Amino acid sequence: MVASSARFPLRAVAVLLLAAAVALRLLVPTAPEWASVLILLSAVGIGVVSLSRRATACDDAPPALRRRYTRDVLIGMGAYTVLLFVSLLLLRSVEAPALRALIALLPVAPIALVLRAMVHFVRGVDELQQRIEFEAVCIAAALVAFAYMTAGFLQAARVIDVPASAAMLWVFPLLCGTYGIAKAVIARRYR
Incomplete structure (x- = not known):
């Protein structure tokens, strides 16, 4: 009961983001396509986490x-x-x-x-959960910074061409997604 009711808000956020992605395409057809894709990917990621049995196993708040x-x-x-x-x-x-x-x-x-x-x-x-959160944030920040820097080198070498506004808007969602994955992996080590 606790695990399923704790996952409900994640599902609500996923549905909200899914509706936002669809509404953006329908209501603002001039909006960049990557904006809808970003919102849609966020909805899918949060939805997958909410369906996971371990979605709430990481924290004892x-x-x-x-x-x-x-x-x-x-x-x-x-x-x-x-x-x-x-x-x-x-x-x-x-x-x-x-x-x-x-x-x-x-x-x-x-x-x-x-x-x-x-x-x-x-x-x-508690202190254990704070340690898990801290390690997850550190790992997520390092991985996203590494990926962003790598993409920057590829952009400078003209191997890829990503609009700056799109790249900047991807940083926070990537950081959040990487943090969620890192938190689940780190929490298993402490349980």
């Missing part, structure tokens, strides 16, 4: 902390999705550079709220 974290992440990701659409729609009709910058940054604030929820979660768990 108190129920109140889990509920608060889940609530804050769902609110943040919901606000991010809404503000992303608002931003993309408004950018189609605004020409002033300063206003375009403000509109483009609208989706950043909810991500800051999600990061705040993550920090509160880590501060609320």
Whole structure:
């Protein structure tokens, strides 16, 4: 019961992201195709994790902390999705550079709220769980930085050609996905 109810918020986030990917393609046809692909891949990744039996085996957070974290992440990701659409729609009709910058940054604030929820979660768990979280973050940061640097060398050698905006927008989702995988692997070592 606990494992399945704890995985429910992950499934809700996956469904929300899936709906966002479809809505982006339908409502904003001028949006870059990679944006929908990024959202879709995030939905698939989170969905796979939610279906895993070990999705909640990594942390022993108190129920109140889990509920608060889940609530804050769902609110943040919901606000991010809404503000992303608002931003993309408004950018189609605004020409002033300063206003375009403000509109483009609208989706950043909810991500800051999600990061705040993550920090509160880590501060609320026991020392073993904090160690698992710390190791997972370190490994994820190292792997994503290595991949980004490698792609940068390939870009400089003109072997690949990735638009800078696409590359920059992939960093955070890649970091989150790599962190989730690293956390599951590290947690097995401690159990």
